[in-house]
Amino acid sequence: MSAESLKLVKNHLEASMGDLGIRIYQKSLSRLNISANPSSKEIEDLISHLEKMVAKLYGNKKSKAVFDYLRRELTDFDKFYNKFFGSKIKDTLDNFFEMKGIPGETEIQQIAKFLVSMGYEQNEKNLVKMLKQYSKEKIIWALHGSITNNEIKFFLNSNPSYTQVDVENFINQLRINKLDVNDVDLKDKIEKERLFRKFNYMDRKENEEEKITRQCFALFNSGNKTNYEYILFDGDLILLMKQIAKASS
Numbered sequence: 001m002s003a004e005s006l007k008l009v010k011n012h013l014e015a016s017m018g019d020l021g022i023r024i025y026q027k028s029l030s031r032l033n034i035s036a037n038p039s040s041k042e043i044e045d046l047i048s049h050l051e052k053m054v055a056k057l058y059g060n061k062k063s064k065a066v067f068d069y070l071r072r073e074l075t076d077f078d079k080f081y082n083k084f085f086g087s088k089i090k091d092t093l094d095n096f097f098e099m100k101g102i103p104g105e106t107e108i109q110q111i112a113k114f115l116v117s118m119g120y121e122q123n124e125k126n127l128v129k130m131l132k133q134y135s136k137e138k139i140i141w142a143l144h145g146s147i148t149n150n151e152i153k154f155f156l157n158s159n160p161s162y163t164q165v166d167v168e169n170f171i172n173q174l175r176i177n178k179l180d181v182n183d184v185d186l187k188d189k190i191e192k193e194r195l196f197r198k199f200n201y202m203d204r205k206e207n208e209e210e211k212i213t214r215q216c217f218a219l220f221n222s223g224n225k226t227n228y229e230y231i232l233f234d235g236d237l238i239l240l241m242k243q244i245a246k247a248s249s
Helices: 002-017 019-032 040-058 060-100 103-119 126-159 162-177 183-199 208-221 225-234 233-249
Strands: none
Touching: 002 019, 002 060, 019 040, 040 060, 040 162, 040 183, 060 126, 060 208, 103 126, 103 225, 126 162, 126 183, 126 208, 126 225, 126 233, 162 183, 208 225, 208 233
């Protein structure tokens, strides 16, 4: 919750008790030695201490009402905070994929340090694990997409004048082969591939799925495996890479 939670506590006390609330807040910060970017435990310790002080002045009923409301505010803020940084994590990593490609372990540690410096309250070691997991999920998404794209190309090669029935049979066959497909997205990809072939075949641009897949193959074939162990020794990724390699041979 970081420093923003302190502001919320301070503002709530000021709204509830005016200048006296501010003085109580400041004395409590000093007495408990609360840091500028406090942990969740520091915030809870502060609230417990404040609640006792307010109870001495206004009684338990008043104190309970003030701090029950404050805890609800902090809970709502915490949900918003986690949602914001959850999207921030993905946005930051997506941007790295787009600009520089698949991040190595060194880059992931740097991204984690950056997010912590931006105020994300998370153990850096745990954040690194989260970033690695999201990175693997993104690569797996790309590999599945590449497998589907290859199947679409094979389908069009075999059925240049396909019918709607052919498309439905194709979708059913992909599901039999345990490929997770969305009917609308798949039909859209088929149509785009058809248009590429009809109007602009020679100027085809590499899409995100193909780009990540190419980079992944390059990593598996390179000698620089130390910085990418979290990918290169992952069983699910290895199986998908073998599946793509077999289909391409």
